[in-house]
Amino acid sequence: MPDIVPNTIKVAAAAIAVLFATATAAIPAYADEPTPSIPVPSAEETSGGHSQHGSDHTTTPSETADEPSTGHEDHAPPTEPTEPPSRPRAWVFGGFAAVNGVALAYAAWLRRRTAPDRERRTRARVAAQVREGNNR
Amino acid sequence: MSTPTVETPQAGPEDQPDTTPPPVGRNLMDIPVVARILRSRWYPGIVRVPIAAVFGLVAYQLLMGPDAAHDNAGTALMWVLWWPLLPIVFVLLGRFWCAVCPFGWLSDQVQRLVGANQPVPAFLKKYGIWIIDASFLAITWADHVWGIVESPWGSGVLLLILTTAVIISGALFQRRTFCRYLCFLGGLSANYARTGMVELRADSDICATCTSRAACYNGTDKVAGCPMFTFARTMDTNANCNLCANCIKACPNDAIQVRLRKPTSELWFIRSPRIEESFLAMAIMGIVIVQNVTMLEMWSDVLAWLQRTTGVTSYPVIFTIAFAIAVSLPVGLLAGAAKLASAHNLESTKLNFARFGYALIPLDVAAHIAHNLFHLLAEGGSVLTTVAALVGIEAGDGDPALASNGTIQVLQFALLALGIAGSLYAASRITRRRYRTAARRRTTYAPMAALVLLLGAVNVWLFLLPMAHRM
Numbered sequence: 224m225p226d227i228v229p230n231t232i233k234v235a236a237a238a239i240a241v242l243f244a245t246a247t248a249a250i251p252a253y254a255d256e257p258t259p260s261i262p263v264p265s266a267e268e269t270s271g272g273h274s275q276h277g278s279d280h281t282t283t284p285s286e287t288a289d290e291p292s293t294g295h296e297d298h299a300p301p302t303e304p305t306e307p308p309s310r311p312r313a314w315v316f317g318g319f320a321a322v323n324g325v326a327l328a329y330a331a332w333l334r335r336r337t338a339p340d341r342e343r344r345t346r347a348r349v350a351a352q353v354r355e356g357n358n359r
Numbered sequence: 360m361s362t363p364t365v366e367t368p369q370a371g372p373e374d375q376p377d378t379t380p381p382p383v384g385r386n387l388m389d390i391p392v393v394a395r396i397l398r399s400r401w402y403p404g405i406v407r408v409p410i411a412a413v414f415g416l417v418a419y420q421l422l423m424g425p426d427a428a429h430d431n432a433g434t435a436l437m438w439v440l441w442w443p444l445l446p447i448v449f450v451l452l453g454r455f456w457c458a459v460c461p462f463g464w465l466s467d468q469v470q471r472l473v474g475a476n477q478p479v480p481a482f483l484k485k486y487g488i489w490i491i492d493a494s495f496l497a498i499t500w501a502d503h504v505w506g507i508v509e510s511p512w513g514s515g516v517l518l519l520i521l522t523t524a525v526i527i528s529g530a531l532f533q534r535r536t537f538c539r540y541l542c543f544l545g546g547l548s549a550n551y552a553r554t555g556m557v558e559l560r561a562d563s564d565i566c567a568t569c570t571s572r573a574a575c576y577n578g579t580d581k582v583a584g585c586p587m588f589t590f591a592r593t594m595d596t597n598a599n600c601n602l603c604a605n606c607i608k609a610c611p612n613d614a615i616q617v618r619l620r621k622p623t624s625e626l627w628f629i630r631s632p633r634i635e636e637s638f639l640a641m642a643i644m645g646i647v648i649v650q651n652v653t654m655l656e657m658w659s660d661v662l663a664w665l666q667r668t669t670g671v672t673s674y675p676v677i678f679t680i681a682f683a684i685a686v687s688l689p690v691g692l693l694a695g696a697a698k699l700a701s702a703h704n705l706e707s708t709k710l711n712f713a714r715f716g717y718a719l720i721p722l723d724v725a726a727h728i729a730h731n732l733f734h735l736l737a738e739g740g741s742v743l744t745t746v747a748a749l750v751g752i753e754a755g756d757g758d759p760a761l762a763s764n765g766t767i768q769v770l771q772f773a774l775l776a777l778g779i780a781g782s783l784y785a786a787s788r789i790t791r792r793r794y795r796t797a798a799r800r801r802t803t804y805a806p807m808a809a810l811v812l813l814l815g816a817v818n819v820w821l822f823l824l825p826m827a828h829r830m
Contacts, residue, residue, distance in 0.1 A: 310426075312422070315519065319522075319523060323523055326523075327526070327530055329530070330530030330531055331475075333477070334473060334476070337475065341476070
């Protein structure tokens with residue numbers, strides 16, 4: 224029985240060619256237009272930090288103003304001045320420093336506690352190397 | 360008395376399994392300049408320093424700079440320049456990025472100062488890749504729900520979380536435990552590096568005579584051991600090598616070679632396929648599909664339709680459902696193809712899934728680069744304008760595109776064609792290597808080829824549609 228794999232490769236290659244030709248032929252007219260084809264969000268629009276998904280989200284019809292904000296959908300109109308969003312920097316940096324400080328302190332303590340073991344292992348390794356060297 | 364001879368049926372050439380050993384490409388260590396660079400004590404640190412400086416700037420900008428992504432140099436450098444270039448580096452140079460990654464350097468420094476050097480926990484060794492799979496999916500999900508990419512502050516917090524994980528891992532565990540077992544980018548780069556054109560391997564003939572007690576793995580007095588826990592002598596994959604060249608410097612026999620190879624060739628020489636690595640390959644395909652779909656104009660229509668149909672108005676809930684479907688789709692399709700193949704090739708569905716997931720990596724890489732190419736070429740100008748603004752140069756709010764949409768699409772389709780061809784070829788080589796009879800090869804290859812073509816067609820269709828910008 225002839226090996227089917229080379230044949231399937233030929234079929235697959237033909238399929239790729241068809242796929243590629245279709246894709247290239249189907250490139251829509253906007254492809255020749257200057258970018259961007261979709262308006263780039265302005266600084267005001269992106270100030271909430273969720274330009275793409277947020278703007279998509281606000282266009283959904285069933286959303287109401289009464290729903291609690293998830294931090295994702297509320298955007299001020301571009302014409303109104305927007306207040307810079309408050310960032311909990313102190314909390315975030317404080318938490319970062321605290322968690323890492325604890326981790327470093329714990330690691331230093333662990334290192335100190337296991338130092339004798341480490342030294343013993345090092346001595347054993349060196350001794351083994353010396354023995355091996357003498358035997359050679 | 361003559362002994363009776365037993366007639367054995369003659370197998371035709373088509374029934375012979377492909378047992379050719381992995382080809383050995385040109386050894387780049389034969390080029391004096393390359394050898395000198397890789398053996399230099401300045402390598403890879405000399406590359407790491409400017410990258411760390413830029414990353415410091417990025418982190419500062421993200422956390423302390425303008426709140427609008429449009430004006431933030433950190434967002435532009437991170438998501439428009441670095442992120443799109445990364446998969447290209449993986450294909451060209453394997454995990455070289457990991458050797459110069461600022462997080463890896465940070466881990467090394469923490470380890471040097473306070474490191475407890477505890478052995479890697481067994482559960483990390485066993486489930487590390489699953490953790491990587493889960494964290495990659497979680498970060499992508501979080502990005503869409505909380506808009507991390509579009510929010511400099513969100514991106515900055517993500518960097519802080521990663522930094523914390525790196526510091527804790529470096530403080531407690533040996534070598535680069537985080538990079539090998541926990542880093543989601545490491546998982547991605549490990550998969551993509553398999554398609555790479557450069558490989559580091561040891562000369563097994565020289566290694567057989569080695570008496571240096573695995574200096575390539577353990578290091579020497581002057582050179583650290585392999586940070587990725589890889590023993591060069593038995594190494595047969597790029598997945599866990601970051602080309603840091605520690606083994607090259609430590610080897611007393613000059614047995615380590617850096618060779619060129621045929622792209623994707625590693626994929627059909629994998630001896631022990633792992634289901635979690637195949638799962639990651641398929642999950643990445645799902646993630647690329649999600650990234651494309653959510654950037655389409657029609658995404659808002661889909662959201663509206665979902666809201667009308669289901670009555671659910673919460674974006675996180677709707678997105679989570681769409682995300683789960685998109686990620687499950689490629690995984691489920693590969694499981695289906697594996698099931699079909701297993702009915703004829705006498706191997707389990709699980710093994711077929713694990714074995715052929717790797718064949719999808721070329722298409723993964725192509726789709727990922729094609730997607731990122733849009734950000735790089737359609738928004739790349741924003742990198743220059745935002746960085747120029749940092750030093751007080753007003754570059755204006757012009758078009759950030761570096762190429763027209765038409766040019767970008769042609770490049771995207773060319774990449775996809777290469778990816779589809781690479782995946783089909785890899786699947787065909789795996790079947791030829793693995794199965795003896797033509798019938799078994801045919802029944803195994805057919806569903807896998809159909810899967811590659813289907814996923815390729817989905818990607819082509821998605822790239823035909825207009826995408827929204829990140830900046």
